[in-house]
Amino acid sequence: MLPSPIVFPLPIPASSGQLLLVVAPDWNSTAAHLQRFERPAGGKDWAPIGIAIPVSLGRSGLAWGRGRHSKVDGAEKREGDGCAPAGVFAITALFGDGVANSPLGGAAKLPYLPTSPDLKAIDDPGSTFYNRIVDQRTVTPDWSSCEDMLRSDERYALGAVVAHNVAPAVPGAGSCIFMHVWEHAGAPTAGCTAMELADMRVLAGWLNADAMPLLVQLPQAEFEARRVAWGLPSPVV
Numbered sequence: 001m002l003p004s005p006i007v008f009p010l011p012i013p014a015s016s017g018q019l020l021l022v023v024a025p026d027w028n029s030t031a032a033h034l035q036r037f038e039r040p041a042g043g044k045d046w047a048p049i050g051i052a053i054p055v056s057l058g059r060s061g062l063a064w065g066r067g068r069h070s071k072v073d074g075a076e077k078r079e080g081d082g083c084a085p086a087g088v089f090a091i092t093a094l095f096g097d098g099v100a101n102s103p104l105g106g107a108a109k110l111p112y113l114p115t116s117p118d119l120k121a122i123d124d125p126g127s128t129f130y131n132r133i134v135d136q137r138t139v140t141p142d143w144s145s146c147e148d149m150l151r152s153d154e155r156y157a158l159g160a161v162v163a164h165n166v167a168p169a170v171p172g173a174g175s176c177i178f179m180h181v182w183e184h185a186g187a188p189t190a191g192c193t194a195m196e197l198a199d200m201r202v203l204a205g206w207l208n209a210d211a212m213p214l215l216v217q218l219p220q221a222e223f224e225a226r227r228v229a230w231g232l233p234s235p236v237v
Helices: 103-107 197-206 220-230
Strands: 018-024 031-038 047-056 062-064 084-096 112-114 119-122 133-135 146-148 158-162 178-181 193-195 214-219
Touching (some): 018 220, 047 197, 062 214, 178 197, 214 220
Parallel strands (some): 018 214
Antiparallel strands (some): 031 047, 084 158, 084 214
């Protein structure tokens, strides 16, 4: 008798109309390709948008993150491990160097956070603001470490917030996961998904809160195991 197929709960709601699919060769990969897909409201079939673009992943590859997918067996992402999160995650906001009423901020179809010297991403697991982006002028700082959202390089010139380890944030399970501009082609990240600035601009202009955009990021074998059950499209070759 053949073993019963593994069934994975569907983490992608029918109301989601935008999908970012990142499929890496394996768990140790530090690079992959990203393909955009969209579907009409109530539709089932995903249509590719544009061409697949190269992206950089974490310096330690991938590990299971905390997102819309159910808990799975395997190594889980931890704070400072250098892994990009694998799984299904909402894209909830954009950020960048332009002020809120700039052409970029004004055209954004997701909530837009203009970076400033006071905008901080909190990576201290002991902080009550862990895994949140805050304006330090509006809170009482209780963290021993954080990430400056206004940087001297271009990496946060434009980016998107990945809803990993939220509602609630588990201390130590990883924080401050973004899609952003890479240091250079082939350079791995500390755990984010990075790309060329021109590609990030296209992505930011396309993302729309009304379409409930999702990031699906998986190694090839895990993608193949879940593709049919989760209703995922095949990557465009």
